Amino acid sequence: xxxxxxxxxxxxxxxxxxxxxxxxxxxxxxxxxxxxxxxxxxxxxxxxxxxxxxxxxxxxxxxxxxxxxxxxxxxxxxxxxxxxxxxxxxxxxxxxxxxxxxxxxxxxxxxxxxxxxxxxxxxxxxxxxxxxxxxxxxxxxxxxxxxxxxxxxxxxxxxxxxxxxxxxxxxxxxxxxxxxxxxxxxxxxxxxxxxxxxxxxxxxxxxxxxxxxxxxxxxxxxxxxxxxxxxxxxxxxxxxxxxxxxxxxxxxxxxxxxxxxxx
Amino acid sequence: xxxxxxxxxxxxxxxxxxxxxxxxxxxxxxxxxxxxxxxxxxxxxxxxxxxxxxxxxxxxxxxxxxxxxxxxxxxxxxxxxxxxxxxxxxxxxxxxxxxxxxxxxxxxxxxxxxxxxxxxxxxxxxxxxxxxxxxxxxxxxxxxxxxxxxxxxxxxxxxxxxxxxxxxxxxxxxxxxxxxxxxxxxxxxxxxxxxxxxxxxxxxxxxxxxxxxxxxxxxxxxxxxxxxxxxxxxxxxxxxxxxxxxxxxxxxxxxxxxxxxxxxxxx
Numbered sequence: 001x002x003x004x005x006x007x008x009x010x011x012x013x014x015x016x017x018x019x020x021x022x023x024x025x026x027x028x029x030x031x032x033x034x035x036x037x038x039x040x041x042x043x044x045x046x047x048x049x050x051x052x053x054x055x056x057x058x059x060x061x062x063x064x065x066x067x068x069x070x071x072x073x074x075x076x077x078x079x080x081x082x083x084x085x086x087x088x089x090x091x092x093x094x095x096x097x098x099x100x101x102x103x104x105x106x107x108x109x110x111x112x113x114x115x116x117x118x119x120x121x122x123x124x125x126x127x128x129x130x131x132x133x134x135x136x137x138x139x140x141x142x143x144x145x146x147x148x149x150x151x152x153x154x155x156x157x158x159x160x161x162x163x164x165x166x167x168x169x170x171x172x173x174x175x176x177x178x179x180x181x182x183x184x185x186x187x188x189x190x191x192x193x194x195x196x197x198x199x200x201x202x203x204x205x206x207x208x209x210x211x212x213x214x215x216x217x218x219x220x221x222x223x224x225x226x227x228x229x230x231x232x233x234x235x236x237x238x239x240x241x242x243x244x245x246x247x248x249x250x251x252x253x254x255x256x257x258x259x260x261x262x263x
Numbered sequence: 264x265x266x267x268x269x270x271x272x273x274x275x276x277x278x279x280x281x282x283x284x285x286x287x288x289x290x291x292x293x294x295x296x297x298x299x300x301x302x303x304x305x306x307x308x309x310x311x312x313x314x315x316x317x318x319x320x321x322x323x324x325x326x327x328x329x330x331x332x333x334x335x336x337x338x339x340x341x342x343x344x345x346x347x348x349x350x351x352x353x354x355x356x357x358x359x360x361x362x363x364x365x366x367x368x369x370x371x372x373x374x375x376x377x378x379x380x381x382x383x384x385x386x387x388x389x390x391x392x393x394x395x396x397x398x399x400x401x402x403x404x405x406x407x408x409x410x411x412x413x414x415x416x417x418x419x420x421x422x423x424x425x426x427x428x429x430x431x432x433x434x435x436x437x438x439x440x441x442x443x444x445x446x447x448x449x450x451x452x453x454x455x456x457x458x459x460x461x462x463x464x465x466x467x468x469x470x471x472x473x474x475x476x477x478x479x480x481x482x483x484x485x486x487x488x489x490x491x492x493x494x495x496x497x498x499x500x501x502x503x504x505x506x507x508x509x510x511x512x513x514x515x516x517x518x519x520x521x522x523x524x525x526x527x528x529x530x
Contacts, residue, residue, distance in 0.1 A: 160331055161368035161427075165382035165434060166358035175385055179372050 039229025071136025076143025101141035281342030281437035288337035361431030421452025
C-alpha cells in the first residue's frame with residue numbers, strides 16, 4: 001500500500017514519539033527507586049537547610065553573580081572598544097586577553113586568584129573580592145566578544161551621521177553607537193548572566209566561612225551533615241533554576257522585541 | 264505638499280551662508296584614483312547639483328567636504344575653515360556643515376524630536392528646552408511637526424529623510440550637503456523631500472547636492488556640475504548643461520537619464 005509523503009511524515013513522527021516513551025518507561029523501570037528515594041528524594045531531613053539556603057546561599061549566589069557581571073560588563077566593554085581600535089597595541093592586548101581567559105577553565109582562574117595571587121604578593125583578599133576579580137575577568141573575555149559583535153552590527157552610517165553633526169568620536173560612541181549595540185546584545189548578554197550564575201559555584205575551591213556559602217556549597221555541606229544523601233544538591237539545583245529560568249524568559253522577551261523592531 | 268511651513272528666520276533659518284572652495288582635490292583607494300584633481304567653488308547662498316554616472320566620484324567628493332573621506336591631495340575651504348589642514352578642528356567645522364545621507368541614518372533608538380535635539384544638547388550645549396524649541400521649529404519646517412514623537416521605524420522613507428533634514432538644520436548649518444537624498448525613496452515620497460529642499464534653497468541656504476533628479480537640478484540649482492571618471496567634465500548654468508550640453512559624455516549620460524527607455528544595445 002503506497003503512502004503519500006504527508007502520511008509517511010505522520011507515521012515517522014508517531015514512531016519517534018513511541019521510541020521516546022518506551023525509553024522513558026525503560027529508565028523508570030530500571031531505576032532502583034528504593035535507594036534513590038533514600039539518597040536523592042529524601043526531603044524529610046532537609047529542615048536544617050532552611051531558611052539558610054535562601055537567606056545565605058541564594059543571596060550570596062546573587063551577590064557574587066551581580067558583582068562579577070558588573071566587572072565583566074565594564075571590562076568587556078573596554079576590551080571590545082580596544083579590539084575595534086585603530087591602534088594595533090590595543091587590539092593585540094585585547095585579543096591576547098580574550099583568547100587566554102576564554103581558553104582556560106574558570107576553575108583555574110579561581111585558584112590563581114584565590115591562592116596564587118595572595119602567595120605571590122603577600123596579600124589576603126576577601127572571598128568576595130576573589131570572586132569579583134576571577135569570575136569578572138573570565139566574564140570580561142566572553143562579554144567582550146559579544147559586545148564587539150554588537151558594536152559591529154550597528155550600521156556604519158550611524159557613526160557617520162553622529163560625526164557629521166559635530167560629535168567627537170567618544171561622544172558618538174557613548175550617545176549613538178553603544179546604546180544601539182546594547183539593544184542588539186541584550187539577549188546574548190542575558191545568557192552570559194545565566195552562565196555566570198552557574199560559574200559562581202566554582203567558589204567552592206576557596207576556603208569559605210558559613211556566611212560566605214552560596215547555593216552549591218550549601219548543598220555540598222548538606223550532603224555531609226544531614227544524612228539525606230544527595231538530596232540537598234537537588235534542592236540547590238532547584239534554586240539555580242529559580243534564578244536562571246526567569247532570566248531565560250527575559251532573554252526570550254528581549255529577542256522577540258528586537259525581532260519586532262527590526263525593519 | 265502644502266504643510267511645509269515657511270519658517271521664521273529666528274533660529275531656524277540660515278543666519279549666514281558659507282561658501283566652499285575646492286582646489287585640485289585628489290582621492291585614491293589604494294591604486295584606484297576616484298578623484299583626479301577636482302576644482303569647484305560654491306558661492307555662499309548658491310545651490311550646486313553634482314550629477315554623473317555612478318562611480319564618477321561625486322559622492323566621494325561630497326563626503327570629502329565634511330571629511331567623512333580624507334582626501335589625499337588638494338585643499339578644501341568651508342566657511343572660515345580649511346578642511347584639509349591637518350590641525351583643523353573637525354568637530355567644530357562639521358557643526359557648520361549639515362549632511363543628509365541616501366540612507367537617512369536616523370538614530371533608531373531616538374524619536375524624531377530627540378534625533379533633532381541630541382546633537383544640539385551634546386555638541387552645542389543648548390538647554391533641553393531651547394533644543395526642543397529649535398527641533399520643533401525645524402520639524403514644522405519640513406512638515407512633520409505632528410510626528411515629533413514617532414520613532415524612525417514608524418515613519419515612511421520620505422518622512423525619515425525629512426526628519427534627517429530637520430536634524431541637520433537644527434544645528435544652524437551654513438552649508439548643507441545632500442548625498443543622493445531621494446535615491447532610496449519610494450517614488451511617491453520623493454516630491455515631499457524635494458519640495459523641502461526647494462524651500463531651503465529659496466531661503467538662501469548654500470547647498471551642494473548629489474542627485475539623479477534632473478528636474479530638480481534644472482529648476483532649483485544655480486549651477487550643475489557633471490562629473491565622470493573622477494573629473495569635472497562640464498559645468499555651468501543648470502538649464503544650459505541639462506538642455507544643451509556641449510561635451511559628448513554629458514550628452515550620452517543625460518540621454519540615458521532623461522529617457523531611460525532609449526537604450527542602445529552596443530554588444
